[in-house]
Amino acid sequence: MLSDTEENYLKALLRITAEHDGAGEAGTNQLAGKLNVRPATATDMLKKLREKQLVNYEKYGKITLTDTGRNLAVAIIRRHRLWETFLFDKLGFSWDEVHDIAEQLEHIKSEKLVERLDRFLGFPQFDPHGDAIPNADGDYIHEARLTLAETAVGNRYTIIAVKDNSPSFLQYVSQIGMGIHSEVAMLHRYDFDHSIALEIEGTKINISDKVAQNIYCKPTELTTYD
Amino acid sequence: MLSDTEENYLKALLRITAEHDGAGEAGTNQLAGKLNVRPATATDMLKKLREKQLVNYEKYGKITLTDTGRNLAVAIIRRHRLWETFLFDKLGFSWDEVHDIAEQLEHIKSEKLVERLDRFLGFPQFDPHGDAIPNADGDYIHEARLTLAETAVGNRYTIIAVKDNSPSFLQYVSQIGMGIHSEVAMLHRYDFDHSIALEIEGTKINISDKVAQNIYCKPTELTTYD
DNA sequence: GCATTTTTTTGGGGAAAGCCAAAAATATTT
DNA sequence: AAATATTTTTGGCTTTCCCCAAAAAAATGC
Numbered sequence: 001m002l003s004d005t006e007e008n009y010l011k012a013l014l015r016i017t018a019e020h021d022g023a024g025e026a027g028t029n030q031l032a033g034k035l036n037v038r039p040a041t042a043t044d045m046l047k048k049l050r051e052k053q054l055v056n057y058e059k060y061g062k063i064t065l066t067d068t069g070r071n072l073a074v075a076i077i078r079r080h081r082l083w084e085t086f087l088f089d090k091l092g093f094s095w096d097e098v099h100d101i102a103e104q105l106e107h108i109k110s111e112k113l114v115e116r117l118d119r120f121l122g123f124p125q126f127d128p129h130g131d132a133i134p135n136a137d138g139d140y141i142h143e144a145r146l147t148l149a150e151t152a153v154g155n156r157y158t159i160i161a162v163k164d165n166s167p168s169f170l171q172y173v174s175q176i177g178m179g180i181h182s183e184v185a186m187l188h189r190y191d192f193d194h195s196i197a198l199e200i201e202g203t204k205i206n207i208s209d210k211v212a213q214n215i216y217c218k219p220t221e222l223t224t225y226d
Numbered sequence: 227m228l229s230d231t232e233e234n235y236l237k238a239l240l241r242i243t244a245e246h247d248g249a250g251e252a253g254t255n256q257l258a259g260k261l262n263v264r265p266a267t268a269t270d271m272l273k274k275l276r277e278k279q280l281v282n283y284e285k286y287g288k289i290t291l292t293d294t295g296r297n298l299a300v301a302i303i304r305r306h307r308l309w310e311t312f313l314f315d316k317l318g319f320s321w322d323e324v325h326d327i328a329e330q331l332e333h334i335k336s337e338k339l340v341e342r343l344d345r346f347l348g349f350p351q352f353d354p355h356g357d358a359i360p361n362a363d364g365d366y367i368h369e370a371r372l373t374l375a376e377t378a379v380g381n382r383y384t385i386i387a388v389k390d391n392s393p394s395f396l397q398y399v400s401q402i403g404m405g406i407h408s409e410v411a412m413l414h415r416y417d418f419d420h421s422i423a424l425e426i427e428g429t430k431i432n433i434s435d436k437v438a439q440n441i442y443c444k445p446t447e448l449t450t451y452d
Numbered sequence: 453g454c455a456t457t458t459t460t461t462t463g464g465g466g467a468a469a470g471c472c473a474a475a476a477a478t479a480t481t482t
Numbered sequence: 483a484a485a486t487a488t489t490t491t492t493g494g495c496t497t498t499c500c501c502c503a504a505a506a507a508a509a510t511g512c
Binding site: 253254255265266268269270285286 | 488489490491492
């Protein structure tokens with residue numbers, strides 16, 4: 001049985017190795033940064049996780065998850081996102097409130113609880129932030145997606161997810177009238193700072209490049225009426 | 227903010243002081259026993275809880291909860307019973323499965339979560355074992371109740387709660403076809419071991435005194451048709 | 453390619469929660 | 483009331499997770 005702390009390390013490792021795509025490697029510093037802990041602490045934990053065969057690691061070497069480690073990490077992500085969905089769908093929390101509470105709930109130890117929760121929620125495939133929820137086998141939907149920073153001016157896009165789940169960012173996004181499934185029209189991209197002008201629900205707004213980089217979308221498929 | 231361990235001590239103290247009615251006192255041994263911990267460990271924690279003004283305690287003296295301590299303990303019981311109700315009502319767990327999972331869920335730190343859960347469940351007043359759920363103010367229903375061991379032969383009773391929440395006991399109770407709201411007719415009480423013969427749903431069964439002492443009931447109110 | 457910078461590890465410690473064995477205080481028995 | 487038994491506390495030690503400062507290794511810059 002893993003401690004909450006060990007689970008958090010696995011989760012952080014999955015995030016890091018999945019993030020800067022392809023590499024699949026993580027550093028001690030990076031890991032420590034994610035967990036708000038000192039590098040020395042991360043080193044200790046890495047030794048412990050290596051003992052348990054959850055990470056591949058040797059001193060000064062790069063860190064990767066073993067298959068077992070990755071499966072466990074995916075299971076934790078699954079629990080986190082299911083709880084977020086519960087809080088949002090059933091208890092009426094807003095999307096900027098769910099993350100912190102789910103951080104606690106994800107560590108509840110009961111296989112059966114997770115499976116029943118999943119069924120109760122109707123086997124949701126995405127959480128309130130648009131992130132895919134792994135199913136009981138660890139499989140989840142990989143959607144083709146791009147950030148608003150990568151879009152082409154003149155096209156229409158549908159918002160499908162946010163990268164940053166922090167309350168302050170989510171509140172900002174809500175405040176400008178944007179949410180998952182919003183449709184936006186790309187009006188202009190300014191050269192000097194790459195900020196963007198777009199239209200959403202008939203309103204024209206500007207967003208910074210930084211914000212744009214944290215919002216995922218896909219080209220809006222035009223419905224054909226025949 | 228209290229640690230999970232501290233919360234468990236408060237809960238145990240509330241149970242002990244409420245149990246052997248009137249006294250309102252607990253001993254170190256008793257407390258340690260309830261928490262599966264050594265008396266030495268309990269002593270340490272009592273000092274800590276005294277620091278935080280949650281218990282009245284001085285060495286070799288009797289232990290009582292302060293008002294703050296009691297309020298916190300009631301809040302923990304509230305959370306525990308609400309989660310049990312959630313697991314039972316919404317996720318379809320059986321009454322012998324809910325306790326252990328609720329032991330974990332009760333420590334999730336979020337006032338708002340508890341209040342929303344309460345509303346989602348429709349402000350339930352009793353948990354799946356028939357125990358009263360304190361409301362947000364800490365008030366709960368005090369039902370007049372007696373154990374099956376205290377009933378009079380010849381009368382009819384409605385089961386309203388169980389004292390022992392262990393899976394093995396609850397499974398036994400279910401197995402004999404008994405549950406909350408069951409109606410039973412007291413047929414006989416045997417002198418030699420105080421075991422009881424009763425009828426439930428048309429079936430006659432015998433239960434030991436020990437079992438009888440762990441089941442709460444109230445006289446069945448006969449419905450009058452006019 | 454060598455010096456500097458950055459990253460990572462080591463070694464030594466601390467707080468929380470637990471344990472044990474022995475001492476001290478309180479209760480009980482005769 | 484003294485002797486015995488029980489309960490409770492003390493003091494010392496363990497494990498988990500965290501920290502810091504210093505040393506070691508690796509990466510980077512010129």
